[in-house]
Amino acid sequence: MEWSIQEIARRAGTTSRTLRHYGDVGLLVPSRTGANGYRYYDQEALVRLQRILLLRELGLSLPAIKDVLEGQRDTTAALRAHLRLLEGERERIGRQIASVRTTLHRTEQGEELMAEEVLDGFDHTAYAQEVTERWGREAYARSDRWWRGLGEAERAAFQGEHDALARAYGEARAAGLEAGDDAVQDLARRHCAWLSVTTEVTRAYVTGLAEMYVADPRFGRNYDRYGDGTAVFVRDALTIYARHRLSD
Known part of the structure; x- marks a missing residue:
């Protein structure tokens, strides 16, 4: 199962632009990119986004979040x-x-x-x-x-x-x-x-x-x-x- 970038952005209360930025800095890579250029996210990406949002609520910067996620492979x-x-x-x-x-x-x-x-x-x-x-x-x-x-x-x-x-x-x-x-x-x-x-x-x-x-x-x-x-x-x-x- 996968979701489009627009659907994920709406459900997360954020914007497609924010999700694209997460992808550009290597924080949330889309599962695939369609022929139309749209980005799609599978369940693994969805869980990673949840972790990103949790860490953002705690006040961490994006580079700090990336370090945390890289240090937590499990x-x-x-x-x-x-x-x-x-x-x-x-x-x-x-x-x-x-x-x-x-x-x-x-x-x-x-x-x-x-x-x-x-x-x-x-x-x-x-x-x-x-x-x-x-x-x-x-x-x-x-x-x-x-x-x-x-x-x-x-x-x-x-x-x-x-x-x-x-x-x-x-x-x-x-x-x-x-x-x-x-x-x-x-x-x-x-x-x-x-x-x-x-x-x-x-x-x-x-x-x-x-x-x-x-x-x-x-x-x-x-x-x-x-x-x-x-x-x-x-x-x-x-x-x-x-x-x-x-x-x-």
């Missing part, structure tokens, strides 16, 4: 990851909606506000299950205890160091440096030191986390805001550092 696994992301977002947004409703009700009734109700859905524990599945219950518990023990200024300083690293990676990439260059590897060293505050830094941990920076849009966009392709650059820098400087 379509089924990628769709499962998308599904977990969407379900997590749905749960988080549902908690925020309930929180705002509660705040509105208590405010209108002149009732006392409860911090755990007002801030539900905004806390960093939203990804507790995912962290536990990836690195174990103890890893999450240790990180959670550490985070809760920080003061506001300490949390800001910790996040500030990460933001500074992300910006420096982006600047290094824009300057034409390679991931293996000494200056970039020094950033990777700082990055691992930053990570070591909350967990044991091993080769397997860092390489796995580096891959997630590219595969998971929630992480990738934190780096790509400093220039398209920065997440991939960070992954490569950390992977090189881990292979040469860290042990399992």
Whole structure:
């Protein structure tokens, strides 16, 4: 089964011009082009378009989306990851909606506000299950205890160091440096030191986390805001550092 470019554009709420542009940049190649010059898309292309639209909604640029798709050859696994992301977002947004409703009700009734109700859905524990599945219950518990023990200024300083690293990676990439260059590897060293505050830094941990920076849009966009392709650059820098400087 296949669909014409006009039909796909209409169902996706986009334009034929946009789909042609996706094809021109190698992001969504049509399944075939008819004698009349029209482009047609089969089921495989339809699934790829769905993944593109999901990543666009997360704010990724087209080059960043291309990197993500090239790094996720297993379509089924990628769709499962998308599904977990969407379900997590749905749960988080549902908690925020309930929180705002509660705040509105208590405010209108002149009732006392409860911090755990007002801030539900905004806390960093939203990804507790995912962290536990990836690195174990103890890893999450240790990180959670550490985070809760920080003061506001300490949390800001910790996040500030990460933001500074992300910006420096982006600047290094824009300057034409390679991931293996000494200056970039020094950033990777700082990055691992930053990570070591909350967990044991091993080769397997860092390489796995580096891959997630590219595969998971929630992480990738934190780096790509400093220039398209920065997440991939960070992954490569950390992977090189881990292979040469860290042990399992």
